[in-house]
Amino acid sequence: MTYMQAALTILTYADRPLTVGEITAVAVAQELVRPRGQTPDRTMSSILYRRMAADPDAPIISRGGRFWLRGRPLPADEATYLARHPRHIRVARRHAPGTMRTAPTTRRAATLPAPPLRLPDDVVRAAASTSRARTSGYAPTRRERAVARAGERAAKLLARLAERRAAGAEGDVAATATRLVAPLLRHLGYRPGPDMKPIERPGRGVSAYLLHVGGAPAIALDVRSPTHDLGDDDAWRALGHAQQAGAPYAAATNGREVRVYSAAIAQTQDDPAAALVLVLDLVPAPVDGDARAEQAAALWLLSRQAVTAGALDAYAANRAVGAALLDALDAPDSALARALVAEVGARTGVVLPASLVLRHARLALRGRRGRDGEPLPEDVPVVSAVRGPRLACPGAETPQSA
Numbered sequence: 001m002t003y004m005q006a007a008l009t010i011l012t013y014a015d016r017p018l019t020v021g022e023i024t025a026v027a028v029a030q031e032l033v034r035p036r037g038q039t040p041d042r043t044m045s046s047i048l049y050r051r052m053a054a055d056p057d058a059p060i061i062s063r064g065g066r067f068w069l070r071g072r073p074l075p076a077d078e079a080t081y082l083a084r085h086p087r088h089i090r091v092a093r094r095h096a097p098g099t100m101r102t103a104p105t106t107r108r109a110a111t112l113p114a115p116p117l118r119l120p121d122d123v124v125r126a127a128a129s130t131s132r133a134r135t136s137g138y139a140p141t142r143r144e145r146a147v148a149r150a151g152e153r154a155a156k157l158l159a160r161l162a163e164r165r166a167a168g169a170e171g172d173v174a175a176t177a178t179r180l181v182a183p184l185l186r187h188l189g190y191r192p193g194p195d196m197k198p199i200e201r202p203g204r205g206v207s208a209y210l211l212h213v214g215g216a217p218a219i220a221l222d223v224r225s226p227t228h229d230l231g232d233d234d235a236w237r238a239l240g241h242a243q244q245a246g247a248p249y250a251a252a253t254n255g256r257e258v259r260v261y262s263a264a265i266a267q268t269q270d271d272p273a274a275a276l277v278l279v280l281d282l283v284p285a286p287v288d289g290d291a292r293a294e295q296a297a298a299l300w301l302l303s304r305q306a307v308t309a310g311a312l313d314a315y316a317a318n319r320a321v322g323a324a325l326l327d328a329l330d331a332p333d334s335a336l337a338r339a340l341v342a343e344v345g346a347r348t349g350v351v352l353p354a355s356l357v358l359r360h361a362r363l364a365l366r367g368r369r370g371r372d373g374e375p376l377p378e379d380v381p382v383v384s385a386v387r388g389p390r391l392a393c394p395g396a397e398t399p400q401s402a
Contacts, residue, residue: 001127003047006032007067008059009127013119016075017066020045025112030119032127038109151296157187158284158295165226165255177207177223180255184282185211189304199241206237210245213307217247219260226255235261235272243267249277249312257281260302262316274323277316278302329358 001009006027011018024041027033035043048067052058061070068074164179190196195212202208202222211219220242222234234252242250242263250261258280266275280298285291301312328336332354340361345351
């Protein structure tokens with residue numbers, strides 16, 4: 001049983017609105033769900049709030065930080081309490097440009113409250129049978145297993161790189177390239193010499209390399225010191241190296257993170273932010289949560305094997321298409337919006353308002369994508385299974401796969 005199904009089942013038998021912790025406590029105590037990490041309450045909260053944000057007609061509603069079924073009347077005491085004590089909305093703090101955010105901390109194990117109710121035995125038996133059938137009927141694909149193995153190996157490497165960063169190499173670009181970047185490239189499958197060649201005279205304070213795949217240039221990589229914060233200037237410098245070498249991608253790293261840019265998108269839109277395809281944080285991610293899976297998928301996409309197979313091209317094309325679709329759906333006068341309204345009118349015989357058609361189109365897109373049009377982390381193996389078009393620079397030769 002999924003977290004969403006468990007929440008709906010629990011709220012069906014609840015006599016009052018429940019908090020996320022109470023819903024999770026019942027689900028875990030009666031084995032409706034089987035948490036993989038130590039913070040199942042955060043997983044439940046993320047799933048419930050994302051469902052409500054993506055679907056205005058979701059079967060659950062939130063009132064005062066507690067959840068209830070849509071269309072089910074609230075108890076009298078709860079309705080009176082919520083009317084007298086509305087929940088205050090916290091305004092998110094915005095960081096000034098150029099300031100460093102607080103370093104992420106390791107999540108602590110969640111302490112769940114006592115379960116506020118007990119479900120009937122027949123409901124628990126039905127949920128258990130559903131969960132067993134779902135678990136036994138699912139077999140990870142070969143690509144999913146490859147991503148999982150890559151994540152396990154990369155976790156040990158990132159831990160070693162974190163120890164080296166703590167030991168020194170500050171302000172020294174050569175030491176950063178030797179002690180931090182070279183082990184990462186070897187882990188990704190790039191061998192010094194045939195797959196990794198230095199770029200002569202890259203600039204002051206920069207070490208640059210050209211990564212080859214199948215005998216053709218694929219990624220121009222610029223290395224800066226760990227004390228340097230990556231910005232637009234570093235992106236333009238790396239993109240310049242990629243254009244000179246005819247590589248479709250440019251990357252910049254300071255030993256703490258890696259940013260990958262598409263040279264074709266940068267030339268078309270003249271904006272490094274729009275050309276940013278992938279960001280890989282080299283800080284070890286917590287064991288539980290989506291950060292570890294997202295980090296493993298990013299490492300797998302940058303590996304020589306995945307780039308050779310066209311996985312990075314497929315991911316970049318999928319992201320670009322998703323962003324273009326969402327931008328077009330936010331403009332009622334766009335060509336795509338007019339085409340959708342005409343197609344819906346031809347199918348239904350009714351001319352619907354453009355705002356209504358675009359609203360449903362956005363909901364359909366966001367069911368499988370993030371807010372910026374990018375594929376969700378768990379969908380990266382599925383997206384990369386389809387070979388994407390080569391996003392080469394205009395006028396440059398298209399690299400051939402091995």
